[in-house]
Amino acid sequence: xxxxxxxxxxxxxxxxxxxxxxxxxxMDHENMFWYRQDPGLGLRLIYFSYDVKMKEKGDIPEGxxxxxxxxxxxxxxxxxxxxxxxxxxxxxSRSGANVLTFGAGSRLTVL
Amino acid sequence: xxxxxxxxxxxxxxxxxxxxxxTYQTSGFNGLFxxxxxxxxxxxxxxxxxxxxxxxxxxxxxxxxxxxxxxYLLLKELQMKDxxxxxxxxxxxxxxxTPLVFGKGTRLSVIA
Numbered sequence: 001x002x003x004x005x006x007x008x009x010x011x012x013x014x015x016x017x018x019x020x021x022x023x024x025x026x027m028d029h030e031n032m033f034w035y036r037q038d039p040g041l042g043l044r045l046i047y048f049s050y051d052v053k054m055k056e057k058g059d060i061p062e063g064x065x066x067x068x069x070x071x072x073x074x075x076x077x078x079x080x081x082x083x084x085x086x087x088x089x090x091x092x093s094r095s096g097a098n099v100l101t102f103g104a105g106s107r108l109t110v111l
Numbered sequence: 112x113x114x115x116x117x118x119x120x121x122x123x124x125x126x127x128x129x130x131x132x133x134t135y136q137t138s139g140f141n142g143l144f145x146x147x148x149x150x151x152x153x154x155x156x157x158x159x160x161x162x163x164x165x166x167x168x169x170x171x172x173x174x175x176x177x178x179x180x181x182x183y184l185l186l187k188e189l190q191m192k193d194x195x196x197x198x199x200x201x202x203x204x205x206x207x208x209t210p211l212v213f214g215k216g217t218r219l220s221v222i223a
Binding site: 031090102105 | 152156210
């Protein structure tokens with residue numbers, strides 16, 4: 001089975017801190033995605049990448065950046081965390097047009 | 112813009128059948144997915160429809176009508192463990208590595 005691993009399940013950070021969320025997949029998938037999930041708003045796409053060093057903005061990229069230096073790893077970066085970035089962050093990967101496989105999620109609280 | 116609508120919440124009785132509807136208005140279409148998400152867990156894939164009709168997989172079935180922009184997920188012989196959120200998602204536009212657009216999810220509660 002494809003495994004998508006997110007490094008941290010729970011994080012608590014302070015406003016203004018720089019935050020790194022790491023995601024690693026083990027099935028050589030080309031495409032990787034970062035979503036955030038909030039009650040009443042569903043899953044919203046932040047950024048995605050379809051190849052190493054490539055990135056595309058999703059629907060809500062403001063306040064975030066990403067890094068894809070290796071095929072298996074896709075990192076989400078909050079340069080200066082704010083309280084409205086408190087959320088559940090879900091990483092996913094996919095090969096071509098196939099099914100998305102999600103990681104377990106990282107619940108971030110910004111105080 | 113992309114718009115995917117599904118009911119916010121539904122309640123059904125153990126052993127019964129429930130139908131969760133999803134309507135979509137998108138700029139293109141190349142398939143509709145249903146995911147299940149238990150509280151605090153990652154979404155997991157349930158079904159995929161790209162052609163009109165019904166796809167059956169055990170207790171779960173999914174239907175698609177592209178002309179109506181409509182899909183439903185049918186859950187039979189409901190079990191308590193089916194209590195979860197069900198997410199409808201559409202792939203747009205019609206090719207390439209584009210991401211899925213998700214609806215807000217339907218939270219299903221199965222009661223005894």
